Amino acid sequence: MRARKVTGLPARGAVLLAALALTAAPGPAAAQATAAPAGAEAPPADAAPAPRPGLSESVAAIVNDEIISTYDLAQRMRLVIATSGVQPTEQNLPQFQREALIGLVDEHLQMHELRRVEKEQKMSLIADDQEVDEEIAAMGKENNLGFDQFKAQLAAQGIGIDTLRAQIRAQTSWSRWIRGRYGSRLRIGEDQIKAQLERISAAASKPQYQISEVFLDANRVGGMEVAVNGANQLVTQMQQGAPFQAVARQFSASATAASGGDVGWISSGEMAPEVEAAVAEMRPGQLSKPIPVRDGVYIIYLRDKRSGSDATVVNLKQAAVALAEGAPADQVEAATAKLNALRAQVTGCGDLEAKAAKVSGVVAGDLGEAEIKDLAPAFREAAQSLQAGQVSQPIRTSAGLHLLAVCGKRSGGQEAMSHDQIENRLYGQQLSMIARRYMRDLRNSATIETR
Incomplete structure (x- = not known):
């Protein structure tokens, strides 16, 4: 029997899910959680939250004769909310429910396939409890939480630890199976690498x-x-x-x-x-x-x-004296003499600002990095002619007089990728494409019913 695509929401579970999601604690606690305040009584780490009183558990979907309950779905919704950082609203609840259901269906298909392969080939594929808990511990460590603290944070969000365990077990086991089955068979040819190099060069x-x-x-x-x-x-x-x-x-x-x-x-x-x-x-x-x-x-x-790569990028600093556009000649001459004296003392970008700070009326600063073609005409000519470490003669603009120091000069564009980097990228792309096709075939051959 062909699969029915999971596109709608299970009507009987919608009210339950709306109640659960809208009462979830604000903020992405599972992804950005912090430890509970000292002295606070944490909920039992292993206790799975019970469904809300007055709302009974029912069937949300059936995947190859395996039931996904509305409680499973509500738990996964809570997990998606907690780890995505997206706040639940009446408008986005259908999206949360859809993503949670699709994820559960895919994981049921993956685990069903893994159990079939294990039985036929007499091999172990499914991650054991120790592996799963090590992954959870690593997640907690990323958030500066111990294993038990992390479980307590999930429980505070109404998420049973078994919900996260099930997700990680499926993801870890499936990734290992795909790499084991197809990874060693993939061969990236030199012609593919050469073609990619040519495309990169053409786009440089x-x-x-x-x-x-x-x-x-x-x-x-x-x-x-x-x-x-x-x-x-x-x-x-x-x-x-x-x-x-x-x-x-x-x-x-x-x-x-x-x-x-x-x-x-x-x-x-x-x-x-x-x-x-x-x-x-x-x-x-x-x-x-x-x-x-x-x-x-x-x-x-x-x-x-x-x-x-055809653009030239420069890193610039300047020291300047403010002068009105129509300033008298004697002021321009005085400012020019002041900047020439400063230029004689400066060895480059390293001491421009420090030396300028000692000269009254001179302000220095870092202009950052820019393409030469984007600079003002007066600065563009100096930037083109100067080498890194050199300082220009005083440059007149409508704002004043400037010394321009070139701190760095390089060609734009990315550094060329190595042969191995290109090979690894192509390998990852092909393995990902194989995994997507595998899942598509599993869905097409499965019996999936939503209620």
Whole structure:
């Protein structure tokens, strides 16, 4: 029997989930938790929270004859809320419920497949309790919490530790199986590496962007309209303080979700045209609006931006005397003499500011890094002719007289990737593609019923 796609919400569990999510403690406690105040009585670390009084547990979904209860779903929703940093509202509850249900269905399919392989091939694939608890301990350590403290923080959010254990067990076991089964068979040919090197070289003169991404797969979440609405809600939450990395880990369907959405440096031509057009208009530190593409919606965070390799970038400092544009000649001559005397004492960028501080009327400062082509005409000529460590003659502008010191000079663009770096990137991309196809096949051959 073909799977029914998990696109809707289980009606019988919706009221329960709304009550549970809207009463969740504010803030991403599992991701950014702090220890309970001294003397406070922590809830029992191993106690799984009971369903709310008056609301009975029922069936949310059935995956290959295995039941996902509304309690399981409510617990996973709490975990998604706690670890994403997104505050639950009546508007985004359907998105939380959808992500929680999709995650549970996928994990049931993965564990079913792992148990089948274990039985057929007489091998151990599923992570044991010790491995799972070691992963949880590492998560707690990242938040400066011991294992028991971390469990107590989850319990304070109404999350049973077994909910997190189940998620980690599935993720760890599945990742190990994919790498074990396919990793040793993958071979990245020299022709592939050469082609990638040629593409990188061809794009070297184009602008490059350091980005992070969240990708909502329209097929996975129930259509483009659902994906766009969900992306709008996530953008609103991130603008209000939800951490991008946490949101990416919980909601993104991209392979980069595991690293918090980190794509790294990417050149023009390596992105979907819609994404590239949006990124080209963004400034570093800016979050994009939802960007619809053919099969889903992207949210992009532009972390940094740099010019192509045909640009020259300089790092500059200056010492200046303020002068009005129409200042009399004697003032200009006095300021020129003062800066020439300072220039004779300065050895370069290292002592420019210290020496200038001793001269009355001279103000010095760091101008930072810029492309030569973007500098004001008077500064551009000096920056082009000077070498790193050299100081210009006094330069007249409408604001005054300036000494310009070139602290560094380099070609724009990224450093060339090595042969091994390219091979590792291609290996990771192909392994991720295999894993996605594997999961697609499991879904297509499964019996999945939502209620």
